């Protein structure tokens with residue numbers, strides 16, 4: 131069974147790696163560095179010269195100002211599509227040597243196009259009204275356009291460069307998605323000229339779809355609390371709700387087109403990487419919370435054909451627990467504000483259409499934000515949904531959250547995941563070591 135650990139590169143001292151292997155059965159690590167979003171690589175100069183991103187970004191006035199102010203902002207440290215900055219690679223070289231001695235794998239980790247559309251708007255995402263995404267609604271994960279050839283080519287080329295340079299046996303890619311639902315504005319794009327052309331290639335009538343999406347937005351602007359209650363009485367899924375809110379069939383085609391765009395992008399990058407390497411490499415990619423992934427352009431069945439393995443995202447934009455909760459909070463705030471409905475009712479509505487009525491989530495946004503719920507139960511819901519949605523024969527690494535939020539429940543988590551007979555898991559505790567007892571609990575997952 132493959133057992134990976136996703137965490138801060140500083141977490142993986144040789145002593146701790148031995149424990150991870152010996153007690154938890156960890157077979158490989160996926161290192162990252164929170165600030166720069168990759169563990170830190172050198173990239174060949176000629177590759178960087180072909181980057182669509184500005185060379186020497188950290189010296190640019192906007193970035194320099196934020197860096198000097200000590201800010202961890204997305205202007206100072208954008209999440210690039212591919213690897214677009216030279217960084218000190220001593221930590222990754224040390225980790226490769228330590229893992230070699232301990233006998234576990236190190237995976238390449240790099241992002242795709244799902245961020246930085248606000249930093250590099252010339253390659254950015256445009257909605258059906260021709261506008262950029264409203265950053266104020268949520269600064270999280272504003273993507274680049276997924277059909278920009280320069281981005282597609284650069285992602286593959288820069289990833290191949292570091293894979294060859296360091297000899298990584300595995301590749302873990304994330305951020306191949308449209309925005310999380312915490313920013314529902316993201317549902318209205320990408321509608322730039324590149325995406326319009328892509329829609330035609332795929333056989334869609336772009337203008338009809340865009341008109342239907344605009345029409346639905348106008349209907350939603352007129353939605354009242356009474357209207358929301360009428361939808362609540364009949365809807366048992368978000369698909370029902372979208373229909374009952376007045377969406378025409380073309381709106382569903384729009385969602386389908388978005389998911390084909392995203393999985394097509396991931397497939398294209400995967401194929402370019404394998405071709406350039408001249409050999410297959412196991413490619414694993416992060417997926418959003420399964421209850422809502424489709425609305426961020428990730429159709430699990432379609433997506434899983436584009437890679438060798440799927441695994442969970444982590445954190446506030448894509449994590450199966452954190453992003454789910456943030457999405458509920460943001461959507462409830464929006465629905466209540468726009469319709470005048472009670473906040474508790476807005477939450478009840480959302481829990482119903484996303485299948486969360488039985489999870490015991492709080493009746494207030496404040497309660498959600500204060501984490502007055504069981505993280506275990508949220509993971510359980512998403513893990514079982516994934517087990518249901520993933521096509522037979524597709525490899526999946528289930529999430530094993532090893533942070534404080536799962537304290538005291540790790541045996542239960544091992545049992546839950548083990549009951550699904552998985553091919554693997556990916557554990558997460560960003561920068562904190564777990565106790566020996568906790569690692570032994572993870573070791574029980576088989």
Ligand SMILES: [Zn+2]
Nearest residue numbers: 275320322325
């Ligand atoms: Zn586009």
